[in-house]
Amino acid sequence: MAIQFSDKQLALIRRPFIDGSLEVNEGTPRSGKTTAGAFRAARYYIETQDRDHLVLGYNHEQAFKLFIDCDGMGLLHIFAGNCRIRHDPDYGDFLGITTPDGRGGSTEKRIFYKGGGKADSYKSFQGLSFGSVVFLEIDLLHSNTWQEAFRRTMAARKRWHLADLNPPSPQHPVIKDVFEAQRTIWQHWTMDDNPILTPERKQALYEQLKKSPYLYERDWLGHRCIPQGVIYSMFSQRENVKAKLEGDIVEMYFSGDGGLSDATSVCCNIVTRDSKGGKPIYRLYRAANYYYSGSDTGTVKAMSVQAREIALTFVPWCRNKFGRRETCLLIDPACKALREELKLYGLDARNADNNGHEIAGNSKGIKVGIERVQSSIEERRLLWLDTEEYGHYDCFRELGLYVRDQHGNPVDAYNHAMDDMRYGHNYFYKHYIK
Numbered sequence: 001m002a003i004q005f006s007d008k009q010l011a012l013i014r015r016p017f018i019d020g021s022l023e024v025n026e027g028t029p030r031s032g033k034t035t036a037g038a039f040r041a042a043r044y045y046i047e048t049q050d051r052d053h054l055v056l057g058y059n060h061e062q063a064f065k066l067f068i069d070c071d072g073m074g075l076l077h078i079f080a081g082n083c084r085i086r087h088d089p090d091y092g093d094f095l096g097i098t099t100p101d102g103r104g105g106s107t108e109k110r111i112f113y114k115g116g117g118k119a120d121s122y123k124s125f126q127g128l129s130f131g132s133v134v135f136l137e138i139d140l141l142h143s144n145t146w147q148e149a150f151r152r153t154m155a156a157r158k159r160w161h162l163a164d165l166n167p168p169s170p171q172h173p174v175i176k177d178v179f180e181a182q183r184t185i186w187q188h189w190t191m192d193d194n195p196i197l198t199p200e201r202k203q204a205l206y207e208q209l210k211k212s213p214y215l216y217e218r219d220w221l222g223h224r225c226i227p228q229g230v231i232y233s234m235f236s237q238r239e240n241v242k243a244k245l246e247g248d249i250v251e252m253y254f255s256g257d258g259g260l261s262d263a264t265s266v267c268c269n270i271v272t273r274d275s276k277g278g279k280p281i282y283r284l285y286r287a288a289n290y291y292y293s294g295s296d297t298g299t300v301k302a303m304s305v306q307a308r309e310i311a312l313t314f315v316p317w318c319r320n321k322f323g324r325r326e327t328c329l330l331i332d333p334a335c336k337a338l339r340e341e342l343k344l345y346g347l348d349a350r351n352a353d354n355n356g357h358e359i360a361g362n363s364k365g366i367k368v369g370i371e372r373v374q375s376s377i378e379e380r381r382l383l384w385l386d387t388e389e390y391g392h393y394d395c396f397r398e399l400g401l402y403v404r405d406q407h408g409n410p411v412d413a414y415n416h417a418m419d420d421m422r423y424g425h426n427y428f429y430k431h432y433i434k
Helices: 007-014 033-047 060-072 143-151 173-179 199-209 213-220 303-322 336-343 366-378 393-399 416-433
Strands: 021-027 052-057 083-088 092-100 106-115 132-136 160-165 184-189 248-257 263-276 279-293 329-331 349-351 382-385
Touching: 007 033, 007 184, 021 033, 021 173, 033 060, 033 092, 033 132, 033 160, 052 060, 052 143, 060 092, 060 106, 060 132, 083 106, 132 143, 143 173, 173 184, 199 213, 248 303, 248 416, 263 303, 263 393, 263 416, 279 303, 279 393, 279 416, 303 336, 329 336, 329 416, 336 349, 366 382, 366 416, 382 416, 393 416
Parallel strands: 021 160, 021 184, 052 106, 052 132, 132 160, 248 329, 279 382, 329 349
Antiparallel strands: 083 092, 092 106, 248 263, 263 279
């Protein structure tokens, strides 16, 4: 089957490589920049004589998902029949690719894929030398990761770097510390550069994004802009994300928001109890997160398939990880299909409290639940447990993009993990705080 590329994608793939350069593809989500980057990297891997290369994502899972697989358009599929996933006992997983050696034979290139979102992520590739580094969503990677990755390519025969990202805030340190410090070749992308987006799909996205000036500027026009109206701006990676649970586990339960083309987000919530001055202190941890988005992946999983993954893989993983059984699963009342499918597996799936009829002071409905979540985040009572598998990448992304419109109402976008978080917090609030 012939692959359809846009003119911008073809120009990127065919462009000559400049030794020592950093190529930056910056623009809107769903603009086709990552797919084009995967094909360009594939061409580089064929041409280079360097054996080892590095692909960095926010975590190991994202590095594989975004570039090795890339919804069927990544390296694993470009080199199908000439590659396989392998494991180095010292340095971890890599994609071994067989390429021509220029002398009538073949040679193997090793494409290591790793997470770079933590302060100590760089330790996973210290000691290795690379010909190239691909930085996926470079603005989400830790600065220690950027610095060490550039050091790892200094001895390359054909030194090359590729980065992609959605538009960051104009003050983001990646602009000054990386883009302005390197030999950067910058390319801007919008949804018009993605040939697989139909006019109808683009129009639907436009209607959704135009409700927020911030989302319109960032995700439609692809401009860097200062976030405005971010609902959970009080969230802090440093203060709200913890390496381990504090206190004794009191209860474990799940909360979820389901969708087909929209995302499904189901969270494992853990309540812990500590004491201070003889008084109990309760904390709610988002301990693990199942997240699947049909619109992001371009494929649609039937609700029955999602329910099977949740019931037979995600829930048992959480039980084993935390040594507890859940008390219930709280599912969006509007998502009857997911609730009923989960019941078929013997799970206690109930309607979540969605604040539908709640009034508190001048706030009504969903705004009541949001204000309570805001308070718990600010008081560091709502926390995230740092986990590699079933991590919080998608939730963190939504936290930065969930905004209010000009009338003060939450925009119906980037809100699937946000809804499941609110459902889980409603239960916590009414059982442990109120």
